[in-house]
Amino acid sequence: MSESVSDVPQSELPPEFKRPGEAENVIEGDIPDPYELPIEAINPVSGRLFAENKWQQYFERLRKEDPVHLNESELAGRYWSLTRYEDIKAVDTDHENFTSADGITIGFKYGTELPEGALNVSMFIAMDPPQHDEQRKTVSGIVAPSSLARLEPLIRERTCTVLDSLPDDEPFDWVDTVSIELTTMMLATLFDFPFEERRKLTRWSDVATAVPGQGIIESEDQRRMELLECLQYFASLWEERKKNPGDDLVSMLAHGEETKDMQPMEFLGNLMLLIVGGNDTTRNTMSGSVYALNKFPEQYDKLIANPKLIPKMVAEVIRWQTPLSYMRRNANHDCEIGGKQIKQHDQILMWYVSGNRDESVFENPNELDIERPNVRNHLSFGFGIHRCMGNRLAELQLRVLWEEVLKRFEKIEVLEEPTRTYSSFVKGYTHMLVRVKRKSA
Numbered sequence: 001m002s003e004s005v006s007d008v009p010q011s012e013l014p015p016e017f018k019r020p021g022e023a024e025n026v027i028e029g030d031i032p033d034p035y036e037l038p039i040e041a042i043n044p045v046s047g048r049l050f051a052e053n054k055w056q057q058y059f060e061r062l063r064k065e066d067p068v069h070l071n072e073s074e075l076a077g078r079y080w081s082l083t084r085y086e087d088i089k090a091v092d093t094d095h096e097n098f099t100s101a102d103g104i105t106i107g108f109k110y111g112t113e114l115p116e117g118a119l120n121v122s123m124f125i126a127m128d129p130p131q132h133d134e135q136r137k138t139v140s141g142i143v144a145p146s147s148l149a150r151l152e153p154l155i156r157e158r159t160c161t162v163l164d165s166l167p168d169d170e171p172f173d174w175v176d177t178v179s180i181e182l183t184t185m186m187l188a189t190l191f192d193f194p195f196e197e198r199r200k201l202t203r204w205s206d207v208a209t210a211v212p213g214q215g216i217i218e219s220e221d222q223r224r225m226e227l228l229e230c231l232q233y234f235a236s237l238w239e240e241r242k243k244n245p246g247d248d249l250v251s252m253l254a255h256g257e258e259t260k261d262m263q264p265m266e267f268l269g270n271l272m273l274l275i276v277g278g279n280d281t282t283r284n285t286m287s288g289s290v291y292a293l294n295k296f297p298e299q300y301d302k303l304i305a306n307p308k309l310i311p312k313m314v315a316e317v318i319r320w321q322t323p324l325s326y327m328r329r330n331a332n333h334d335c336e337i338g339g340k341q342i343k344q345h346d347q348i349l350m351w352y353v354s355g356n357r358d359e360s361v362f363e364n365p366n367e368l369d370i371e372r373p374n375v376r377n378h379l380s381f382g383f384g385i386h387r388c389m390g391n392r393l394a395e396l397q398l399r400v401l402w403e404e405v406l407k408r409f410e411k412i413e414v415l416e417e418p419t420r421t422y423s424s425f426v427k428g429y430t431h432m433l434v435r436v437k438r439k440s441a
Helices: 048-049 056-065 085-092 131-143 145-164 174-191 200-207 222-243 249-255 264-297 297-305 307-321 391-408
Strands: 068-073 077-080 326-331 335-337 341-342 347-351 409-412 429-431 431-438
Touching: 077 085, 085 297, 085 326, 085 335, 085 347, 145 174, 145 391, 174 200, 174 249, 174 264, 174 391, 174 429, 200 222, 200 264, 222 249, 222 264, 249 264, 264 297, 264 307, 264 409, 264 429, 297 307, 297 391, 307 391, 391 409
Parallel strands: 077 347
Antiparallel strands: 068 077, 326 347, 335 341, 409 431
Protein backbone atom coordinates (compact mmCIF):
# COMPACT_ATOMS: atom_id res chain seq x y z
CA MET A 1 0.00 0.00 0.00
CA SER A 2 1.17 3.52 -0.68
CA GLU A 3 0.40 4.17 2.97
CA SER A 4 1.46 0.92 4.63
CA VAL A 5 -1.50 -0.98 5.88
CA SER A 6 0.42 -1.37 9.10
CA ASP A 7 -0.09 2.37 9.60
CA VAL A 8 -3.63 1.79 10.83
CA PRO A 9 -5.21 5.08 11.87
CA GLN A 10 -5.66 5.27 15.61
CA SER A 11 -8.50 7.80 15.36
CA GLU A 12 -12.15 6.97 14.90
CA LEU A 13 -13.30 5.32 11.72
CA PRO A 14 -14.59 7.77 9.13
CA PRO A 15 -18.33 8.60 9.02
CA GLU A 16 -19.07 6.09 6.26
CA PHE A 17 -18.42 3.24 8.71
CA LYS A 18 -21.12 4.34 11.12
CA ARG A 19 -24.48 2.65 11.45
CA PRO A 20 -27.07 3.87 13.97
CA GLY A 21 -29.62 1.33 12.84
CA GLU A 22 -32.67 1.69 10.67
CA ALA A 23 -33.79 4.62 12.77
CA GLU A 24 -35.98 6.30 10.19
CA ASN A 25 -38.37 3.39 9.94
CA VAL A 26 -38.81 2.25 13.53
CA ILE A 27 -42.16 0.50 13.92
CA GLU A 28 -43.64 1.17 17.34
CA GLY A 29 -45.99 -1.31 18.97
CA ASP A 30 -47.35 -4.25 17.02
CA ILE A 31 -46.32 -4.48 13.38
CA PRO A 32 -49.42 -3.41 11.39
CA ASP A 33 -51.12 -5.40 8.67
CA PRO A 34 -49.65 -3.90 5.46
CA TYR A 35 -53.07 -4.04 3.77
CA GLU A 36 -54.40 -1.64 6.41
CA LEU A 37 -51.76 0.99 5.59
CA PRO A 38 -51.76 3.57 2.79
CA ILE A 39 -49.41 2.20 0.15
CA GLU A 40 -47.13 5.24 0.48
CA ALA A 41 -46.66 4.46 4.19
CA ILE A 42 -45.00 1.12 3.50
CA ASN A 43 -41.23 1.16 3.98
CA PRO A 44 -39.58 -2.27 3.90
CA VAL A 45 -36.26 -1.01 5.30
CA SER A 46 -37.11 -2.18 8.80
CA GLY A 47 -35.14 -4.63 10.88
CA ARG A 48 -38.24 -5.51 12.89
CA LEU A 49 -40.07 -6.84 9.83
CA PHE A 50 -37.33 -9.42 9.41
CA ALA A 51 -36.55 -10.09 13.07
CA GLU A 52 -40.23 -10.95 13.61
CA ASN A 53 -40.54 -12.73 10.24
CA LYS A 54 -43.40 -10.49 9.12
CA TRP A 55 -41.94 -9.19 5.88
CA GLN A 56 -43.79 -11.48 3.47
CA GLN A 57 -47.11 -9.63 3.17
CA TYR A 58 -45.39 -6.25 2.89
CA PHE A 59 -43.57 -7.37 -0.24
CA GLU A 60 -46.62 -9.24 -1.52
CA ARG A 61 -48.61 -6.02 -1.49
CA LEU A 62 -45.82 -4.04 -3.13
CA ARG A 63 -45.47 -6.63 -5.90
CA LYS A 64 -49.22 -6.45 -6.54
CA GLU A 65 -49.84 -2.71 -6.23
CA ASP A 66 -46.61 -0.73 -6.40
CA PRO A 67 -43.66 -2.85 -7.59
CA VAL A 68 -41.45 0.22 -8.09
CA HIS A 69 -42.07 1.89 -4.77
CA LEU A 70 -40.68 5.26 -3.64
CA ASN A 71 -39.66 6.23 -0.13
CA GLU A 72 -38.04 9.55 0.64
CA SER A 73 -36.58 10.95 3.83
CA GLU A 74 -34.41 13.77 5.03
CA LEU A 75 -31.48 11.49 5.87
CA ALA A 76 -31.66 8.81 3.22
CA GLY A 77 -32.95 10.86 0.31
CA ARG A 78 -34.92 9.09 -2.43
CA TYR A 79 -34.85 5.32 -2.69
CA TRP A 80 -36.94 2.99 -4.81
CA SER A 81 -37.82 -0.56 -3.83
CA LEU A 82 -37.95 -3.00 -6.73
CA THR A 83 -39.99 -6.04 -5.71
CA ARG A 84 -40.71 -7.92 -8.95
CA TYR A 85 -38.26 -10.42 -10.40
CA GLU A 86 -37.91 -8.98 -13.90
CA ASP A 87 -37.30 -5.40 -12.73
CA ILE A 88 -34.67 -6.59 -10.25
CA LYS A 89 -32.84 -8.69 -12.82
CA ALA A 90 -32.94 -5.90 -15.41
CA VAL A 91 -31.24 -3.42 -13.06
CA ASP A 92 -28.82 -5.99 -11.64
CA THR A 93 -27.48 -6.83 -15.11
CA ASP A 94 -27.19 -3.20 -16.27
CA HIS A 95 -24.07 -1.81 -14.60
CA GLU A 96 -23.73 0.92 -17.20
CA ASN A 97 -26.98 2.65 -16.23
CA PHE A 98 -27.07 1.64 -12.58
CA THR A 99 -23.87 2.04 -10.59
CA SER A 100 -22.81 0.28 -7.41
CA ALA A 101 -19.95 2.72 -6.83
CA ASP A 102 -21.94 4.62 -4.20
CA GLY A 103 -22.47 1.54 -2.02
CA ILE A 104 -24.48 -1.67 -1.95
CA THR A 105 -26.84 -0.93 0.95
CA ILE A 106 -29.13 1.99 1.60
CA GLY A 107 -26.94 5.03 2.14
CA PHE A 108 -27.56 8.24 4.02
CA LYS A 109 -26.58 11.61 2.57
CA TYR A 110 -23.02 12.79 2.87
CA GLY A 111 -22.02 13.67 6.41
CA THR A 112 -24.73 11.58 8.02
CA GLU A 113 -24.73 8.01 9.21
CA LEU A 114 -25.40 4.84 7.26
CA PRO A 115 -27.90 2.17 8.24
CA GLU A 116 -25.92 -0.84 7.08
CA GLY A 117 -22.57 -0.33 8.71
CA ALA A 118 -19.28 -0.99 6.99
CA LEU A 119 -20.75 -2.13 3.68
CA ASN A 120 -21.05 1.22 1.91
CA VAL A 121 -17.34 1.89 1.70
CA SER A 122 -14.70 1.16 -0.92
CA MET A 123 -14.74 -2.53 -1.80
CA PHE A 124 -14.81 -4.20 -5.18
CA ILE A 125 -18.51 -5.09 -5.02
CA ALA A 126 -19.12 -1.34 -4.64
CA MET A 127 -17.14 -0.47 -7.76
CA ASP A 128 -17.82 -0.36 -11.48
CA PRO A 129 -15.60 -1.71 -14.28
CA PRO A 130 -12.73 -1.66 -14.87
CA GLN A 131 -11.68 -1.33 -11.20
CA HIS A 132 -14.29 -3.86 -10.06
CA ASP A 133 -13.16 -6.46 -12.59
CA GLU A 134 -9.48 -6.03 -11.75
CA GLN A 135 -9.91 -6.33 -7.99
CA ARG A 136 -12.40 -9.20 -8.20
CA LYS A 137 -10.06 -11.11 -10.50
CA THR A 138 -7.28 -10.78 -7.91
CA VAL A 139 -9.14 -12.99 -5.40
CA SER A 140 -11.49 -15.06 -7.59
CA GLY A 141 -8.97 -17.88 -8.01
CA ILE A 142 -9.65 -19.03 -4.47
CA VAL A 143 -13.10 -20.26 -5.56
CA ALA A 144 -12.07 -21.60 -8.98
CA PRO A 145 -13.20 -25.18 -9.74
CA SER A 146 -9.71 -26.57 -9.14
CA SER A 147 -9.58 -24.87 -5.74
CA LEU A 148 -13.02 -26.18 -4.78
CA ALA A 149 -11.95 -29.70 -5.72
CA ARG A 150 -9.01 -29.38 -3.32
CA LEU A 151 -11.21 -27.94 -0.57
CA GLU A 152 -13.98 -30.54 -0.69
CA PRO A 153 -12.15 -33.27 1.29
CA LEU A 154 -11.32 -30.74 4.04
CA ILE A 155 -14.92 -29.46 4.11
CA ARG A 156 -16.20 -33.02 4.41
CA GLU A 157 -13.73 -33.95 7.14
CA ARG A 158 -14.67 -30.92 9.23
CA THR A 159 -18.38 -31.45 8.62
CA CYS A 160 -18.11 -35.04 9.81
CA THR A 161 -16.21 -33.97 12.92
CA VAL A 162 -18.81 -31.36 13.87
CA LEU A 163 -21.78 -33.65 13.21
CA ASP A 164 -20.20 -36.55 15.11
CA SER A 165 -19.75 -34.29 18.14
CA LEU A 166 -23.45 -33.36 18.38
CA PRO A 167 -25.36 -34.63 21.43
CA ASP A 168 -27.83 -37.39 20.67
CA ASP A 169 -31.48 -36.71 21.50
CA GLU A 170 -30.63 -33.58 23.52
CA PRO A 171 -31.46 -29.94 22.71
CA PHE A 172 -28.69 -27.70 21.39
CA ASP A 173 -28.32 -24.50 19.35
CA TRP A 174 -27.83 -25.41 15.69
CA VAL A 175 -26.79 -21.85 14.72
CA ASP A 176 -23.75 -21.66 16.97
CA THR A 177 -22.81 -25.34 17.14
CA VAL A 178 -23.04 -26.17 13.45
CA SER A 179 -23.71 -23.22 11.12
CA ILE A 180 -21.33 -20.70 12.65
CA GLU A 181 -18.66 -23.27 13.42
CA LEU A 182 -18.53 -24.72 9.91
CA THR A 183 -18.55 -21.38 8.09
CA THR A 184 -16.00 -19.84 10.45
CA MET A 185 -13.62 -22.76 9.93
CA MET A 186 -13.98 -22.24 6.18
CA LEU A 187 -13.29 -18.51 6.49
CA ALA A 188 -10.19 -19.18 8.59
CA THR A 189 -8.91 -21.47 5.83
CA LEU A 190 -9.58 -18.95 3.05
CA PHE A 191 -7.72 -16.20 4.95
CA ASP A 192 -5.12 -18.58 6.45
CA PHE A 193 -6.25 -17.02 9.71
CA PRO A 194 -4.98 -18.39 13.05
CA PHE A 195 -7.39 -21.26 13.55
CA GLU A 196 -7.65 -20.98 17.33
CA GLU A 197 -8.81 -17.39 16.94
CA ARG A 198 -11.31 -18.03 14.13
CA ARG A 199 -14.33 -16.83 16.10
CA LYS A 200 -12.92 -13.30 15.76
CA LEU A 201 -14.04 -13.52 12.13
CA THR A 202 -17.59 -14.34 13.19
CA ARG A 203 -17.57 -11.45 15.62
CA TRP A 204 -16.31 -8.91 13.07
CA SER A 205 -18.89 -10.08 10.55
CA ASP A 206 -21.68 -9.54 13.08
CA VAL A 207 -20.29 -6.17 14.19
CA ALA A 208 -20.09 -4.87 10.61
CA THR A 209 -23.84 -5.05 10.01
CA ALA A 210 -25.29 -4.92 13.54
CA VAL A 211 -27.90 -2.46 14.76
CA PRO A 212 -26.70 -0.88 18.02
CA GLY A 213 -28.79 -1.92 20.99
CA GLN A 214 -30.06 -5.10 19.34
CA GLY A 215 -27.77 -7.62 20.99
CA ILE A 216 -24.44 -7.43 19.13
CA ILE A 217 -23.11 -3.95 19.87
CA GLU A 218 -24.39 -1.22 22.14
CA SER A 219 -23.00 1.86 20.39
CA GLU A 220 -21.21 3.21 17.36
CA ASP A 221 -18.13 3.72 19.53
CA GLN A 222 -18.07 -0.02 20.14
CA ARG A 223 -18.36 -0.71 16.41
CA ARG A 224 -15.49 1.66 15.61
CA MET A 225 -13.30 0.10 18.26
CA GLU A 226 -13.93 -3.45 17.07
CA LEU A 227 -13.53 -2.70 13.36
CA LEU A 228 -10.23 -0.98 14.08
CA GLU A 229 -9.19 -4.11 15.94
CA CYS A 230 -10.07 -6.09 12.80
CA LEU A 231 -8.02 -3.76 10.60
CA GLN A 232 -5.04 -3.86 12.96
CA TYR A 233 -5.13 -7.65 13.13
CA PHE A 234 -5.25 -8.04 9.36
CA ALA A 235 -2.60 -5.36 8.89
CA SER A 236 -0.14 -7.61 10.68
CA LEU A 237 -1.22 -10.56 8.51
CA TRP A 238 -0.74 -8.33 5.44
CA GLU A 239 2.86 -7.52 6.39
CA GLU A 240 3.56 -11.18 7.10
CA ARG A 241 2.11 -12.33 3.76
CA LYS A 242 4.02 -9.63 1.87
CA LYS A 243 7.14 -11.50 2.97
CA ASN A 244 5.77 -15.05 2.95
CA PRO A 245 2.88 -15.30 0.48
CA GLY A 246 0.53 -18.26 0.34
CA ASP A 247 -2.64 -19.21 -1.51
CA ASP A 248 -4.93 -17.29 0.84
CA LEU A 249 -7.03 -14.17 0.34
CA VAL A 250 -4.70 -11.87 2.29
CA SER A 251 -1.73 -12.95 0.17
CA MET A 252 -3.74 -12.45 -3.02
CA LEU A 253 -4.67 -8.90 -1.99
CA ALA A 254 -1.16 -8.07 -0.76
CA HIS A 255 0.48 -9.16 -4.04
CA GLY A 256 -2.20 -8.33 -6.60
CA GLU A 257 -1.22 -5.58 -9.01
CA GLU A 258 -4.58 -3.84 -8.54
CA THR A 259 -4.78 -4.28 -4.75
CA LYS A 260 -1.26 -4.11 -3.33
CA ASP A 261 -1.42 -0.31 -2.96
CA MET A 262 -4.82 -0.12 -1.28
CA GLN A 263 -5.33 2.43 1.45
CA PRO A 264 -6.12 1.01 4.91
CA MET A 265 -9.84 1.80 4.74
CA GLU A 266 -10.19 0.19 1.32
CA PHE A 267 -8.44 -2.88 2.73
CA LEU A 268 -10.92 -2.95 5.60
CA GLY A 269 -13.83 -2.54 3.18
CA ASN A 270 -12.70 -5.53 1.13
CA LEU A 271 -12.13 -7.55 4.29
CA MET A 272 -15.70 -6.82 5.41
CA LEU A 273 -17.01 -7.83 2.00
CA LEU A 274 -15.15 -11.15 2.05
CA ILE A 275 -15.92 -11.89 5.71
CA VAL A 276 -19.63 -11.04 5.56
CA GLY A 277 -20.00 -12.64 2.13
CA GLY A 278 -18.34 -15.84 3.30
CA ASN A 279 -19.92 -15.97 6.74
CA ASP A 280 -23.42 -14.58 7.00
CA THR A 281 -24.74 -15.98 3.75
CA THR A 282 -23.66 -19.61 4.11
CA ARG A 283 -24.26 -19.88 7.82
CA ASN A 284 -27.78 -18.49 7.54
CA THR A 285 -28.62 -20.83 4.68
CA MET A 286 -27.30 -23.77 6.70
CA SER A 287 -29.68 -22.80 9.48
CA GLY A 288 -32.43 -21.95 7.00
CA SER A 289 -32.20 -25.40 5.42
CA VAL A 290 -32.98 -27.11 8.73
CA TYR A 291 -35.79 -24.68 9.49
CA ALA A 292 -37.32 -24.94 6.00
CA LEU A 293 -37.31 -28.73 5.95
CA ASN A 294 -39.04 -28.71 9.33
CA LYS A 295 -41.64 -26.25 8.05
CA PHE A 296 -42.28 -28.54 5.07
CA PRO A 297 -41.91 -32.07 6.49
CA GLU A 298 -43.18 -33.76 3.34
CA GLN A 299 -40.17 -32.27 1.53
CA TYR A 300 -37.88 -33.55 4.28
CA ASP A 301 -39.34 -37.04 3.85
CA LYS A 302 -38.84 -36.79 0.09
CA LEU A 303 -35.18 -35.84 0.61
CA ILE A 304 -34.59 -38.72 3.02
CA ALA A 305 -36.14 -41.12 0.53
CA ASN A 306 -34.01 -39.76 -2.33
CA PRO A 307 -30.68 -38.15 -1.31
CA LYS A 308 -29.96 -37.51 -5.00
CA LEU A 309 -32.26 -34.50 -4.59
CA ILE A 310 -29.72 -32.75 -2.32
CA PRO A 311 -28.33 -30.41 -5.04
CA LYS A 312 -31.83 -29.26 -6.03
CA MET A 313 -32.78 -28.93 -2.36
CA VAL A 314 -29.72 -26.73 -1.78
CA ALA A 315 -30.67 -24.40 -4.63
CA GLU A 316 -34.28 -24.26 -3.45
CA VAL A 317 -33.30 -23.44 0.13
CA ILE A 318 -31.02 -20.66 -1.13
CA ARG A 319 -34.05 -19.25 -3.00
CA TRP A 320 -36.44 -19.72 -0.09
CA GLN A 321 -34.05 -18.34 2.53
CA THR A 322 -32.44 -15.50 0.48
CA PRO A 323 -29.65 -14.77 3.00
CA LEU A 324 -29.09 -11.15 1.86
CA SER A 325 -32.43 -9.39 1.41
CA TYR A 326 -31.36 -6.74 -1.09
CA MET A 327 -28.56 -4.91 -2.84
CA ARG A 328 -28.49 -1.26 -3.91
CA ARG A 329 -27.64 0.53 -7.14
CA ASN A 330 -27.80 4.24 -8.00
CA ALA A 331 -29.22 5.61 -11.26
CA ASN A 332 -26.55 7.18 -13.48
CA HIS A 333 -29.14 9.38 -15.19
CA ASP A 334 -32.87 10.02 -15.37
CA CYS A 335 -34.68 6.90 -16.53
CA GLU A 336 -37.89 4.91 -16.25
CA ILE A 337 -38.52 1.62 -14.45
CA GLY A 338 -41.97 0.09 -14.52
CA GLY A 339 -43.56 3.36 -15.58
CA LYS A 340 -41.96 5.31 -12.71
CA GLN A 341 -39.67 8.26 -13.37
CA ILE A 342 -36.31 7.65 -11.72
CA LYS A 343 -34.04 10.65 -11.20
CA GLN A 344 -30.30 10.66 -11.63
CA HIS A 345 -28.57 9.54 -8.40
CA ASP A 346 -31.75 7.96 -6.97
CA GLN A 347 -31.08 4.83 -4.96
CA ILE A 348 -32.53 1.57 -6.28
CA LEU A 349 -33.02 -1.27 -3.78
CA MET A 350 -33.21 -4.63 -5.53
CA TRP A 351 -35.17 -6.75 -3.07
CA TYR A 352 -33.93 -10.26 -3.87
CA VAL A 353 -36.06 -11.57 -1.01
CA SER A 354 -39.16 -10.35 -2.85
CA GLY A 355 -38.09 -11.35 -6.35
CA ASN A 356 -37.52 -14.88 -5.07
CA ARG A 357 -41.17 -14.95 -3.98
CA ASP A 358 -42.54 -13.47 -7.22
CA GLU A 359 -45.64 -15.48 -8.10
CA SER A 360 -45.22 -14.79 -11.80
CA VAL A 361 -41.88 -16.61 -11.83
CA PHE A 362 -42.05 -19.23 -9.07
CA GLU A 363 -45.20 -21.28 -8.60
CA ASN A 364 -46.34 -21.34 -4.96
CA PRO A 365 -43.26 -19.27 -4.07
CA ASN A 366 -43.75 -19.34 -0.31
CA GLU A 367 -43.58 -23.14 -0.34
CA LEU A 368 -40.38 -25.16 -0.26
CA ASP A 369 -40.31 -27.47 -3.29
CA ILE A 370 -37.06 -29.43 -3.59
CA GLU A 371 -38.01 -30.52 -7.10
CA ARG A 372 -38.82 -27.01 -8.34
CA PRO A 373 -37.98 -27.05 -12.08
CA ASN A 374 -36.71 -23.46 -12.39
CA VAL A 375 -35.02 -23.10 -9.03
CA ARG A 376 -31.65 -22.21 -10.59
CA ASN A 377 -33.21 -18.94 -11.71
CA HIS A 378 -33.29 -17.61 -8.15
CA LEU A 379 -31.91 -14.14 -7.40
CA SER A 380 -30.01 -14.90 -4.19
CA PHE A 381 -26.58 -14.74 -5.82
CA GLY A 382 -27.43 -11.72 -7.96
CA PHE A 383 -26.82 -11.42 -11.69
CA GLY A 384 -24.36 -9.66 -13.95
CA ILE A 385 -20.85 -8.58 -13.02
CA HIS A 386 -21.63 -8.59 -9.29
CA ARG A 387 -22.95 -12.15 -9.15
CA CYS A 388 -21.74 -13.73 -5.91
CA MET A 389 -18.14 -14.83 -6.35
CA GLY A 390 -18.44 -17.64 -3.79
CA ASN A 391 -21.73 -19.13 -4.96
CA ARG A 392 -20.22 -22.51 -5.87
CA LEU A 393 -18.36 -22.71 -2.57
CA ALA A 394 -21.59 -22.00 -0.67
CA GLU A 395 -23.42 -24.72 -2.61
CA LEU A 396 -20.55 -27.13 -1.99
CA GLN A 397 -20.63 -26.54 1.77
CA LEU A 398 -24.40 -27.03 1.90
CA ARG A 399 -24.31 -30.13 -0.28
CA VAL A 400 -21.63 -31.79 1.84
CA LEU A 401 -23.47 -30.86 5.04
CA TRP A 402 -26.68 -32.56 3.92
CA GLU A 403 -24.92 -35.59 2.47
CA GLU A 404 -23.38 -36.18 5.88
CA VAL A 405 -26.55 -35.29 7.83
CA LEU A 406 -28.61 -37.88 5.97
CA LYS A 407 -26.00 -40.55 6.67
CA ARG A 408 -26.12 -39.96 10.42
CA PHE A 409 -29.50 -38.74 11.60
CA GLU A 410 -33.06 -39.92 11.27
CA LYS A 411 -34.10 -36.26 11.37
CA ILE A 412 -33.13 -32.89 12.76
CA GLU A 413 -36.07 -31.56 14.76
CA VAL A 414 -36.53 -27.83 15.34
CA LEU A 415 -37.90 -27.53 18.88
CA GLU A 416 -39.11 -23.93 18.87
CA GLU A 417 -39.35 -20.93 16.59
CA PRO A 418 -35.82 -19.55 16.00
CA THR A 419 -34.73 -16.03 16.84
CA ARG A 420 -33.77 -13.96 13.82
CA THR A 421 -31.30 -11.23 12.93
CA TYR A 422 -32.51 -7.66 13.45
CA SER A 423 -31.67 -6.38 9.99
CA SER A 424 -33.35 -5.65 6.68
CA PHE A 425 -30.10 -6.55 4.90
CA VAL A 426 -28.79 -9.75 6.51
CA LYS A 427 -31.67 -12.22 6.66
CA GLY A 428 -30.60 -14.76 9.20
CA TYR A 429 -30.90 -16.58 12.49
CA THR A 430 -29.25 -15.94 15.84
CA HIS A 431 -30.49 -19.02 17.75
CA MET A 432 -32.34 -22.20 16.78
CA LEU A 433 -32.92 -24.98 19.29
CA VAL A 434 -32.89 -28.44 17.70
CA ARG A 435 -32.59 -32.08 18.59
CA VAL A 436 -31.01 -34.84 16.47
CA LYS A 437 -31.64 -38.55 16.69
CA ARG A 438 -28.89 -40.74 15.34
CA LYS A 439 -29.61 -43.71 13.15
CA SER A 440 -29.17 -47.02 14.88
CA ALA A 441 -26.12 -49.00 13.82
